Amino acid sequence: MPDGTDRPETTPSDHRIGSLDFTRGVAVMGIVFANVAAFGQPFSASFYPAAFLTPARAVDDWLWLTQLVLIDGKMRGLFTVLFGAGLVLFLERARQQGAAAGLQLRRLCWLFVFGVAHHVLLWRGDILVAYAVAGVIALPFARWSGRRLLAFGLTAFAAGALISTAMYGFLAAAAAPQAAADPQLAAMHAGLVVEEEAARQHELAEGRVIAQGDYPQFVAGNLTGLPDSLGFNLALLLLETVPLVIMGMALYKAGFFTSGLDRSRMLAGSVAGVAVGAVVTLIEGLWEIDRGLTYWSSLSAVAGWSAFPRLPMIFGLAGLLVLLNDHAKGWFGTGLRAAGRAAFTNYIGTSVVMLWIFHGFGLGMFGQLNRAELYIVALVTAVAMPLWSQWWLARFRYGPLEWLWRCLTYGRVFALRQSMLA
Numbered sequence: 058m059p060d061g062t063d064r065p066e067t068t069p070s071d072h073r074i075g076s077l078d079f080t081r082g083v084a085v086m087g088i089v090f091a092n093v094a095a096f097g098q099p100f101s102a103s104f105y106p107a108a109f110l111t112p113a114r115a116v117d118d119w120l121w122l123t124q125l126v127l128i129d130g131k132m133r134g135l136f137t138v139l140f141g142a143g144l145v146l147f148l149e150r151a152r153q154q155g156a157a158a159g160l161q162l163r164r165l166c167w168l169f170v171f172g173v174a175h176h177v178l179l180w181r182g183d184i185l186v187a188y189a190v191a192g193v194i195a196l197p198f199a200r201w202s203g204r205r206l207l208a209f210g211l212t213a214f215a216a217g218a219l220i221s222t223a224m225y226g227f228l229a230a231a232a233a234p235q236a237a238a239d240p241q242l243a244a245m246h247a248g249l250v251v252e253e254e255a256a257r258q259h260e261l262a263e264g265r266v267i268a269q270g271d272y273p274q275f276v277a278g279n280l281t282g283l284p285d286s287l288g289f290n291l292a293l294l295l296l297e298t299v300p301l302v303i304m305g306m307a308l309y310k311a312g313f314f315t316s317g318l319d320r321s322r323m324l325a326g327s328v329a330g331v332a333v334g335a336v337v338t339l340i341e342g343l344w345e346i347d348r349g350l351t352y353w354s355s356l357s358a359v360a361g362w363s364a365f366p367r368l369p370m371i372f373g374l375a376g377l378l379v380l381l382n383d384h385a386k387g388w389f390g391t392g393l394r395a396a397g398r399a400a401f402t403n404y405i406g407t408s409v410v411m412l413w414i415f416h417g418f419g420l421g422m423f424g425q426l427n428r429a430e431l432y433i434v435a436l437v438t439a440v441a442m443p444l445w446s447q448w449w450l451a452r453f454r455y456g457p458l459e460w461l462w463r464c465l466t467y468g469r470v471f472a473l474r475q476s477m478l479a
Contacts, residue, residue, distance in 0.1 A: 064400075074146070075394055076314045078092035079374060079382035086439035087132035089407055090124065093435040095182050097426050098412040103182075104129075104359040105352050108257075109425035110264070118350060120428045122342045126335050129359050132183065135378075137298055140188050141195065141305020142314060148199055164466040165192040169218035171405075171462065177279045179408035190291075191298040198303055202312030210304035217296030218364035223352075225361030232353035253352045263421055264424055270417025297364070301371070314379055325374050330373025337366035339433050353459030392443030399446040399456030410438055451475075 095103035102108040106117045144161070151160050170186030198206060228315050232249040236242040266274045312318055345358045385393065396403060413419035414434065426434065449456065453473050455463060 064089040068184065073398065074314055076379040076382040077139060077142060077146075078394040079385060079396035080135060080314075080378040080392065080401045081397070082398065083207045083378055084132050084135040084139065084395075085396060085400040085403045086442055087128060087137065088404070089435040089439050090130045090432060091132050092182060093431045093438075094428060095170035096180070096408075097415050097422060097431050097434065098424060099257075099264055100182070100262060101256060101352070103353040106350060106428070107352070107420070108260070109427065109429040114427065117428055118346050119356075120432075121350070122339070123341045125358060125363065126338045130363060130367045131370050131374060134297075134301055134367060136184070136373060137188070137191075137301035138305035138308065138371060138375060139300035140192070141307075143305075144192055144195060144302065145199055145306045145309045150461075153325070160466065161196060162193065164188045164462070165196075167462060167465045168192070171458075173283070175405055175408065176286060176364060177276060178285060179405070179412060181279050181282055183286070185404075186287065187294050187298050187301075189304045191294050193308065194294070194299050195302045201304060201306075202297060204309045206303050206307035206310065210300045210396060214300035214364075214368060215295070217300060218368075221296050221360060221364055222362045225357035229351070229353040229357040229361075232351065243464075249353065256352075267415060267416050268421065270419070270421065272418060275368070275416070277313035313375070320380060320383075324380055327373040327376030327380070330369035331363065331377065332373075334368070334370030334373065338363055341366075388447075392447050395446035395450050396442040399442075399459060401462065402456035402458040403442045403446065405458055407438060 092103065094109075098110060099108045104119045107113065109117070143328050147164070148161055166189070168185055169189035172183050172187075172189055175185055176183040198209070201209070228249065230236060231242050232247045232253070233246075236246040239246075263275075263278060266278060308314065313323075341362060342358060345354055348354070382390065382394075415421070415423040417423075446456070452475055454460070454475055455471070455473065460471065
C-alpha cells in the first residue's frame with residue numbers, strides 16, 4: 058500500500074525504514090487471501106460461505122473460520138497502521154527538505170483519484186479512497202505527542218468497535234427467523250430478508266457480466282455503485298480507518314518501527330496480543346458456526362464483534378514482523394521488503410491479475426473455484442509479489458505506480474532507472 062517515505066533527491070532505498078517495508082510486504086501479500094473470494098465469487102462470499110456458486114462442502118465453514126481468525130481485518134489493519142506511520146514520516150522528510158505544507162495534502166488528493174479509478178475500472182472493493190480521506194482527517198493530529206495520539210486512537214477505535222458490534226449484532230438478531238414472530242422486529246426482519254435477496258440478485262447479475270467478459274458493462278456497474286461505496290467508506294473511516302491511522306502515527310513517534318522500544322518486552326507483548334486476539338476470535342467464530350452461519354450473522358462476525366480481538370492481533374502481528382525484519386536476511390528479507398516498497402503497485406496489480414483470471418475476456422474462472430482453490434490462486438499471486446518486485450527494484454528506483462504517484466505529488470518527473478540521475 059502507498060507510503061511515499063523516500064526522499065526525491067536520493068536513492069529511495071538509502072532512506073527507507075526496513076521494518077516498514079518488510080511489514081508492508083507481508084500485509085500486501087496477506088490481503089490477497091482476504092480479497093480473493095470477492096474477486097472470484099459473488100462479492101458477499103468474502104464473508105458469507107453460502108454465497109459461493111460452487112457446491113457447499115463441510116470444510117468450507119472451517120476455512121471461513123481460519124480466515125476470520127488469521128486474515129480478516131488483520132491485513133487491512135496492518136496496512137492502515139503503516140499508512141499512519143508513513144504520514145508522519147513523509148511530513149518529517151518534507152519539512153527537512155523545506156517543502157510546502159500542502160505537499161502531503163496534494164499527495165492524498167492524488168491517492169483519492171487513484172482510488173476512484175481503481176474502484177471504477179478494476180474492483181469495487183477499493184480501500185484507497187478511505188485512506189486518502191482518513192489521511193486528510195488525521196493530518197491536523199500529526200503534531201500531537203505519541204502518547205496523546207495513542208490515547209485518542211484507542212478511544213476512537215473502542216467507540217467505533219462498540220458501534221459496529223451493536224449495529225451488526227442488532228441486524229443479525231433482527232434477521233434471525235425467530236424475529237419474524239416478534240411484533241417489534243417483524244417489519245425490520247421482513248426488510249432485511251428483502252435486502253439480502255436484493256443483494257443476492259445484484260451479485261448474480263454482476264457475476265453474469267463478469268463471466269461474459271462485458272468490461273464496459275462492468276465499469277458502468279462500478280460507476281453506478283460508486284456513491285454507495287463512498288458511503289460505506291465513510292462509515293469505515295469513522296469506525297476504524299481514522300483511529301488506526303492515528304494509532305499508526307503514535308507507534309511511529311514511539312519508535313515502534315525504528316528500534317525505539319525494548320525488544321524483549323515488545324516480543325512478549327506481541328505474542329500476547331496475537332494469542333489473545335486469535336483465541337477470542339476462534340471461540341466467537343466457533344459459536345457462530347455452531348448456531349448456523351447466515352448472511353447477517355456472518356457479516357456481524359466479520360464487520361462487527363471481531364473488531365475487539367482484532368486490535369491486539371494487529372498490534373501483535375506488527376510487533377512480530379518488526380522483530381522478524383531484524384533477522385530476515387538474504388532473498389527472504391530482501392524479497393519481502395521489495396514487495397513492501399512496491400506495495401502500491403502490488404495492490405493495484407493484484408486487481409489487474411484477478412480481472413484477467415476471473416473475467417470472461419481472460420481465463421473466465423469466475424464462480425468456478427471453491428474457497429480452497431481460490432486460496433491456491435491467492436498463494437501463487439502472493440509468492441509472485443516479492444519475486445517480481447525484487448527484479449524490478451534491482452533495475453528501477455521505484456515501483457511503477459509509486460513513481461507515477463510521486464511525480465504527480467511533486468509536479469515533476471523523477472528518474473526511474475537506477476542508472477539515471479534525479
